[in-house]
Amino acid sequence: MSETPPTKRLDHRLPERFVPTINYDLCRVCRRCVNDCSYQALEFRESRVVPSGGCVACGRCIAICPASCIEIRPVPPQFAPHGNWSERSRRSILAQASSGGVLLSSCGADDPNPAIFDDLLLDAAQVTNPSIDPLREPVETVTYLGRRPGRLEVYDGKVIVREDDTPLIRMDMPLMFGHISLGSISYNAQKALFMAAKELNIVAGSGEGGLHPDFYQYADRICSEVASGRFGIKPEYLKGVAAVEIKIGQGAKPGHGGHLPGEKVTTMISETRMIPLGTDALSPYPHHDIYSIEDLAQLISVLKESTEYRLPVGVKIAAVHNVGAIASGLVRAGADFLTVDGFKGGTGAAPRVIRDHAGLPVEVAIAAVDRRLTQEGLRNRVTVCAGGGIRSSADMIKALALGADVVMVSTSAMVAMGCRVCQQCHRGLCSWGIATQRDDLTARLDPNLAAARIVRLFRAWNEELKEVLGAMGIDAVESLVGNRDRLRYRGPNPKIAEVMNVKHIGEGWG
Amino acid sequence: MNDRTDREGRADRLGRPVRAENYTASRPPGWQGQPGGCGIASCISLKGGRIGGDRISRMLTIMEERENGLGAGYACYGLFPERRDQYCLQFFFDDEEGKRDVENFLDGRLDIAHDEKVFIQESSTIAPPYPLVWRYFADVPENREWRGERGLGEEDYLVELVQHINEKIPKAFCVSSGKDMAVFKGNGYSYEIADLYDLGRYSGTMWLSHSRFPTNSPAWWAGAHPLSLLDWGVCHNGEITSYGVNRKLVEMNGYRCTVLTDTEVVTYLWDLLVRRNQLPVEVAAFAMAPSTFQEISLLPAAERRLAEWLRITYKEAFLNGPFSIIVGRSRPDISLIALADRKKLRPMIAGLSPDEDVVYCASEESAIRIVEPDARTWAPGAGNPLIAVAGKGLVRRGTEPSFQGVSV
Numbered sequence: 001m002s003e004t005p006p007t008k009r010l011d012h013r014l015p016e017r018f019v020p021t022i023n024y025d026l027c028r029v030c031r032r033c034v035n036d037c038s039y040q041a042l043e044f045r046e047s048r049v050v051p052s053g054g055c056v057a058c059g060r061c062i063a064i065c066p067a068s069c070i071e072i073r074p075v076p077p078q079f080a081p082h083g084n085w086s087e088r089s090r091r092s093i094l095a096q097a098s099s100g101g102v103l104l105s106s107c108g109a110d111d112p113n114p115a116i117f118d119d120l121l122l123d124a125a126q127v128t129n130p131s132i133d134p135l136r137e138p139v140e141t142v143t144y145l146g147r148r149p150g151r152l153e154v155y156d157g158k159v160i161v162r163e164d165d166t167p168l169i170r171m172d173m174p175l176m177f178g179h180i181s182l183g184s185i186s187y188n189a190q191k192a193l194f195m196a197a198k199e200l201n202i203v204a205g206s207g208e209g210g211l212h213p214d215f216y217q218y219a220d221r222i223c224s225e226v227a228s229g230r231f232g233i234k235p236e237y238l239k240g241v242a243a244v245e246i247k248i249g250q251g252a253k254p255g256h257g258g259h260l261p262g263e264k265v266t267t268m269i270s271e272t273r274m275i276p277l278g279t280d281a282l283s284p285y286p287h288h289d290i291y292s293i294e295d296l297a298q299l300i301s302v303l304k305e306s307t308e309y310r311l312p313v314g315v316k317i318a319a320v321h322n323v324g325a326i327a328s329g330l331v332r333a334g335a336d337f338l339t340v341d342g343f344k345g346g347t348g349a350a351p352r353v354i355r356d357h358a359g360l361p362v363e364v365a366i367a368a369v370d371r372r373l374t375q376e377g378l379r380n381r382v383t384v385c386a387g388g389g390i391r392s393s394a395d396m397i398k399a400l401a402l403g404a405d406v407v408m409v410s411t412s413a414m415v416a417m418g419c420r421v422c423q424q425c426h427r428g429l430c431s432w433g434i435a436t437q438r439d440d441l442t443a444r445l446d447p448n449l450a451a452a453r454i455v456r457l458f459r460a461w462n463e464e465l466k467e468v469l470g471a472m473g474i475d476a477v478e479s480l481v482g483n484r485d486r487l488r489y490r491g492p493n494p495k496i497a498e499v500m501n502v503k504h505i506g507e508g509w510g
Numbered sequence: 511m512n513d514r515t516d517r518e519g520r521a522d523r524l525g526r527p528v529r530a531e532n533y534t535a536s537r538p539p540g541w542q543g544q545p546g547g548c549g550i551a552s553c554i555s556l557k558g559g560r561i562g563g564d565r566i567s568r569m570l571t572i573m574e575e576r577e578n579g580l581g582a583g584y585a586c587y588g589l590f591p592e593r594r595d596q597y598c599l600q601f602f603f604d605d606e607e608g609k610r611d612v613e614n615f616l617d618g619r620l621d622i623a624h625d626e627k628v629f630i631q632e633s634s635t636i637a638p639p640y641p642l643v644w645r646y647f648a649d650v651p652e653n654r655e656w657r658g659e660r661g662l663g664e665e666d667y668l669v670e671l672v673q674h675i676n677e678k679i680p681k682a683f684c685v686s687s688g689k690d691m692a693v694f695k696g697n698g699y700s701y702e703i704a705d706l707y708d709l710g711r712y713s714g715t716m717w718l719s720h721s722r723f724p725t726n727s728p729a730w731w732a733g734a735h736p737l738s739l740l741d742w743g744v745c746h747n748g749e750i751t752s753y754g755v756n757r758k759l760v761e762m763n764g765y766r767c768t769v770l771t772d773t774e775v776v777t778y779l780w781d782l783l784v785r786r787n788q789l790p791v792e793v794a795a796f797a798m799a800p801s802t803f804q805e806i807s808l809l810p811a812a813e814r815r816l817a818e819w820l821r822i823t824y825k826e827a828f829l830n831g832p833f834s835i836i837v838g839r840s841r842p843d844i845s846l847i848a849l850a851d852r853k854k855l856r857p858m859i860a861g862l863s864p865d866e867d868v869v870y871c872a873s874e875e876s877a878i879r880i881v882e883p884d885a886r887t888w889a890p891g892a893g894n895p896l897i898a899v900a901g902k903g904l905v906r907r908g909t910e911p912s913f914q915g916v917s918v
Contacts, residue, residue, distance in 0.1 A: 129855075150823070152787070380823075474830045479755055481825075
């Protein structure tokens, strides 16, 4: 079929979603907003600043305006109302009909499905047991990550401790930063995460992009990720770090690999990832040496062997429907810890169809993994980490009570640095200097200030954790992990409660 | 006017009639565990002498504010000197049918040497019906098999049988299954239970006892304390806030929770840690009531390593929340273990008779003074076990530094 050029070209331009609105009574015409807007959504024309389209509501202009005269207004619906054909669905169709491509997005799934976390209520102590004030009495949040022996051996009345057999990492709170690679975020952003992890005495994931030599100083708080692309894996990457983690999948894109476009592969990225300058960094969907569980067992042994059994080796999987059985396979394959990433987890770029439609909510996944590992008598051997959409200390506490030993956070750490969750990471234009490799943009992020903000946030979360533990009459966090008796479900679907083995509100003890 | 004209004349402090709900061996439908306060008392003769049942019932009943008539019980150790090497399985049966089913089940699985009805007074202020209480003295046969498994040790085999009965056989509940010991409990005030079983007719080297103040009814005969498995007997005053976590550990190790109370889980934890994992008793106590990591960091190196790994390995055995427990066992020696939680949020006081023969532990000093006015008393520390062993003496007072006496 021969293409006939359209007689009149119709550019199906989509209506704007946000408009920066300037109060001209207050504007000093300093043009800082124009200069700072990496999306070029503002321009200076005829002696004043005017919107020029493409605003993503990243909020940079609001934050830097010295006159506080900018307000970002969502554009009211521009489509004829329809109960089934939402604006979102029509926008997607129009965009896809124009580009013909797979729609990309970033950050966690943004559809309005409510989080199950919001349907869970916490318990507190009254009368029959006393609550504890964490400011007066010790309430402990120390958490260990790694394999546990299950029991201690006794010879001749003497308890034998073989601490060399099972390397463990001690952390001051049941929290870790997820894997965000150098490449998906900037040098300064990753530096801030590592500095904060060190200061908080927790662990931060390296992401799959290797480890910049400047960051070796934080190695004892870094969990090195071995992903399917094997970027940047060299002796320094594996030795001296806190732990090694094999990435099988990511909650935002289960079954998917990774793609860092060539234009982001700068000299620094190319050196750190050990790939040629300017080439696309493609992580295959599966590890091409792992097509089955026994292959994973081999890679785990290889990593343990090469790190001389001094590091815990973990495996990260996306929460998928059969997550319980898979988790049990991971433990049997030798994983010392496992990380379950729920479908609301963040990403720097993912196909929208996968991000929004594949996987399992982390709440259900944690409960399923905890139950399965318990049934198989393996739960007291491994550390279970879980994340994907943890927005608050309340989510963290509920994840612990559902059965996670350690809660993984990423987006909330980035929000602490400045991210406004505008979901444009995949474009590399982050105006906050976080998800970008453009030097002028990354220079906007001061790693010291960003680290301080992250530290303050998570210290506060940890204080809130202690408050809740104390209110429940629990004085150490390990007594909350998997303690689903202290949760009740109040949502619309009691089947979810049943699957999670959480009682409904109104039901008592037992 | 308070209505005290109830059929049995029993009333609580509000004057409401206290009625037993008639759940004896069978678990009440929809039964869920229930928190509550309790009184506990115990005594042991260090020289292995015999203590009469009237002594322990006086100790327990004096603490009358700690109970509300919904459950009390006693356990006696060193009870059957003539049959000390046979397991004594003591049952509640709702009726003859439950008894028949249990006997059919045990037929061929245990060698029953002797069985007898446990004495029950004909009349009592406790609302009837009472369960039929029966005991069997049994040996475990050499060639035993449970679900195709032949290599089971005697005790593991017995645990399987008892748990099977309690889980699967209706109208029957095995309340104790240890050697040289038995449990006497039920749904009434402490003095009523003592009268019902006529405890004065028994004497033993050690007694444990417990009275309840549950926060809601119904009460259940088999749910009263002491909870027992093999020779372990546990009386517990408290509410374990980590129940869900602890339950996971015991279930992972094959225990099946049938009573659905935290005390049951505590009983299984002792069995798991001490009998199966062979931890020394005091080490098991430190696993259940561990020091804080801050305190652990101050210990000498070898002890620090043990304390840290104990806590990491057995974090699911950590009993959080307020509790004080007294634990008994008859093997290898008749021993009393008393332990309070690591903040000591429930009371526990210990005493020693002037002749240094009898050690007492109780919730209140009154319980000790009523039977031993001149006892020397002291308070065991938070998370610090008291251990008294017949024939060996007071091994630990509960005031020593952590891990003292533990070989590391």
